[in-house]
Amino acid sequence: MAPPLGLAKRLFLASGSLSYTLTRSAFIARKPDYTKPNWGKIGLTFGTTVALWVLLFKQHNEDVMEYERRREEREKHDACTGCS
16 A cells, blocks of 8 residues: 655655755846847857858758769760760
């Protein structure tokens, strides 16, 4: 039979893993002030976004050039074998 809820609660509290003391987290000690934006974070965010887009376009261009090179190579190979 299960122990009463009060007894289980007291045993759980006695173990020290749960306490009813109120603590303030360092991460939410104050409310954010939206009238003063953090320009460092904003700049880092947009800078990272721009860098990722530049890398994306660069990789895309390299992939297109590789595709074109392989296609031309394949066409040369097909044309050569068609002659014989």
